[in-house]
Amino acid sequence: MSKITSKLSAAEKKILRQIYWRSFTLFSAVTPAKQGASGFEYSMLPVINHFYKNDDDKKAAMVRHMSYFNSNLAMSPFIMGVAASMEKQNAKSKDFNVESINAIKTSLMGPLSGIGDSLFWGVLRVIAAGIAVSLAQSGNWLAPIIFLLLFNVPVQLVRWYGGQLGYTLGSTYIEDLYKKDLINIMTKAASIVGLMMVGAMTSSMVKFSLKWNMVVNGKSILNAQSMLNQIFIGLLPLGITLLCFYLLKNKNISINWLILGTIVVAVGLALVGIV
Incomplete structure (x- = not known):
């Protein structure tokens, strides 16, 4: 991970730290229509304010990130990192396909939700609770602390490094896609995956x-x-x-x-x- 982040500038590292801390507010203002959109947009503000100098571009980016967002909390910083790298590319390139940003976000929400929910809620939480319950039954007062540490330390590590990984990998691969003129194909594929996810949500939630x-x-x-x-x-x-x-x-x-x-x-x- 250090090899990847070593390529980042001091300003980019600061932005990623801000995204990490702001991402805790992801679901602080949930609405049925937008879910965590306001928290996502708030987390992206450091990126928007740094890379965009024009007020109209900033407003467009803020509106763009107020679209529906709902994913596992531990995996969300990775998506934020990818979106941040795409906003950076959009600020640099006039011919950037802006629609690809939300298309990628939507396509990542479903798969990463499944991975995060299964790994952290279905496995890690159960293991941590099992260990803590055993300690509690033996009268160990450290049981709740052990549970919180066993569950939260891995989650925070994934959140911290996930944002950095999403940003660095996103920057690398998006630039390659543009050089190879494959960005439109990627956007189309991401849109299809996103529509499949929305269809699955409709079937299960409506x-x-x-x-x-x-x-x-x-x-x-x-x-x-x-x-x-x-x-x-x-x-x-x-x-x-x-x-x-x-x-x-x-x-x-x-x-x-x-x-x-x-x-x-x-x-x-x-x-x-x-x-």
């Missing part, structure tokens, strides 16, 4: 099941939800999600109105027994 059935002479002859599942499983959640995207993008409906409207419609349909 729930809508019909309770209405066709009844004749007191006997149910048609189960509406079962019939829809035979056509396309998750058809209604997908349709609702696409409708919300359409209203948000094409009709400029506020996110707050969409959330309120969804709640009102859901309560109304539940009251009449449709869902």
Whole structure:
């Protein structure tokens, strides 16, 4: 790791330290529509203020990083490091594909969430808790301290070095991609991965099941939800999600109105027994 970071300037090392400390605020202001976007944007401010000299460029970068972001906390600094390296390249190159920044962010969120959640929440936390519980049962007062150290020290090491690794590797490979004229292919591939992740999130997070059935002479002859599942499983959640995207993008409906409207419609349909 020291060989990688040795190539960084003093200013870049300072920026990465600022990103590390600011990244603790990632989920301090979570919203349903943006999740940790405000924390991500706050963490990226040192990068934006350092590399961009024009106020309009700074504003554009701030807006860019207010897009939806949700990933494992330990793995997030790596994504921030990659995004920081791309912002640096964007500030240097006039022909930089700005859309690639959010495309890469989105494509990394899902895989790194899976790795981070499995490794830190599923494995490390259980091991640390098992050791701490054994100590607690024997009356050792150091048990909670041991648990916190066993869990947090590896997490903080990954967070600290992950940001540096993401920044240095991002700078190296992005420059190579531009030299080889492969940046558009990378952006397209990242966008596809990102869309797959959003589709998976829609399937797992958006729930809508019909309770209405066709009844004749007191006997149910048609189960509406079962019939829809035979056509396309998750058809209604997908349709609702696409409708919300359409209203948000094409009709400029506020996110707050969409959330309120969804709640009102859901309560109304539940009251009449449709869902």
